Amino acid sequence: MFGLEKKDFTLLLIVTVMVILAPFVLNPFPEGTAMAQMFNAGYPDLMQRFAIFGILVIGFNILFGLTGYLSFGHAAFLGAGSYAAVWMFKLLGYDIIPAILLSIAVSGLFSLAVGYVSLRRSGIYFSILTLALAQMMFNMAYSVLGNPSSSYNLTNGETGLQVYNSDPQVLLSATDPNFPHLFGLSMRSETHLLVGNWDFTLNAGYYLSGLFLLLAFYISIRIFRSPFGLMLRAVKSNQQRLNYTGLNTRPYTLMAFVISGMYAGLAGGLLACMDPLAGAERMHWTASGEIVTSMRYADAPKRFQIRARIATGVNHLGGDDTGLGSDPGQPAVAVGCGALLDGHQSGAQLEGFGADVTVGDRVFVAVENQRADAGEHGRRTGERRLAGVDPVHHFIDREHPLFHAIAEIARQRQQRIARDAMQE
Secondary structure, rough: OOOOOHHHHHHHHHHHHHHHHHHHHHOOOOOOOHHHHHHHHOOOOHHHHHHHHHHHHHHHHHHHHHHHHOOOHHHHHHHHHHHHHHHHHHHHHOOOHHHHHHHHOOOOOOOOHHHHHHHHHHHHHHHHHHHHHHHHHHHHHHHHHOOOOOOOOOHHHOOOOOOOOOOOOOOOOOOOOOEEEEEEEOOOOOEEEEEOOOEEEHHHHHHHHHHHHHHHHHHHHHHHHOHHHHHHHHHHHHHHHHHHOOOOHHHHHHHHHHHHHHHHHHHHHHHHHHHEEOHHHHHOOOHHHHHHHHHHHOOOOOOOEEEOOOOOOOOOOOOOOOOOOOOOOOOOEOOOOOOOEEEOOOOOEEOOOEEEEOOOOOOOOOOOOOHHHHHHHHHHHHHHHHHOOOOOOOOOOOEEEHHHHHEEEEEEEEHHHHHHHHOO
C-alpha cells in the first residue's frame, strides 16, 4: 500500500498511531494531581518540538545513515529555514504555506552550495568543512548580516528576526489571525477533551507538525527502498570500489546532502510557525552537535552482540577489515586496536565474550561509515603491526571485556607476523 512493502507500511502505521495518540499517552495521570505535575508531558509546545526535531533527525539520517557522511553543520540549514519563514511572515502575512515552501527552497540552495564545496573531501575532512562553513554562516547571521544600522539587515543580529506591526504583510487581511495559521486556523488553536479527571489538549500546531513528520517519514522510506537509496548504501559500503568501477558518486552524495538540508529547512520553517522568531543561536555548532547526538539512537537503534571477526590487518580491493557482526545496514564501527567492525568478512570467531556494544559505549567506539576510509584505516593498522608497533591504543575503558579480547588477539597476530617475517 502507498508503494511500500508490508513491513514498511506496518512501521508507518505504527508511527502514525503514535503521532495521533501522543497527547493521550503523554498525559497518563489526571489533571491537577501531584503525579501529573511530575510525569505528564503532553504540552503542545513540547509535543510540537518532538515532531519538528523528528523531521530534522529523519533528514539527517538520509545523509549520515545512508552515505556515512557525518555533517557537523546541519544546524545552519535549520536556521536558514527559520529566517526564510519569518521573512515570509514579514513580507506577505502569517500564512504558513508560503513560509514553509520558502524555508525548504532556501535551505536547499544553502545545502547545495555547502555540499558542493565540502563533498570534495570525505571522512573527518568533510565533517570539519561542514562545521567551518556552518560557523561562518552563524557569524554572518550574528554580525555582518545582522547590523540594525545597515541597509542589508537580514537577521537582526543577536536580537533575532521577528515580525513587527510596521512590516508590509501585503496579503494579511483583517479576518486573518495575528499569528501563523493555515487557511485561518491558528497554530495556537486548541481543543480540550475532558475524560473524567483527564484534560487532553489537542493542538492544531502539533498535529500539523505531526502530519509533516509522517510525510517526511514516508518520503524517507521511499528513498531508502529506491535505486537511489541503494546507490547511497553502496557509497557507504565501499565508495572506493564504486570509483574503481567508473561510477561518479558525487552527484548521489550531493543529492543526499541537499535532501537532508531541505528536511532541516522544513524543520526550521515549522519552528518559526510555532513561534515567529528566528535567532542565530539555531545555527550555532552546539545545535549541530545535538543533531549528531540524536543520531546515536536514530542511526544505531539496536544493541548488537559481539560476533567479532578479526581483520587481516591489510585491506585489498573489494575486501573488508571487519570485526563486529550486525546487519549489513548497520554503521561500521572501529574499536581500539584497529579491527574494523562491520560483519561481512569470514574469519576467526571471537567466542566467550558476550558483552554488548553500542555506538557511544564506554569502550572507545568511532563511527566509520565509509568503507573506503575503513580500508585506509586497515592498511595503516597493518603497517603499524608490520613495523612492530602495538596497535592497541585509544581505549577509554581498559576494563571492558572487549578491550581484553581484541587486545589479546592483536598481540597474538603481531607475534605470528613477527615469526613469519623471521622465517622468511
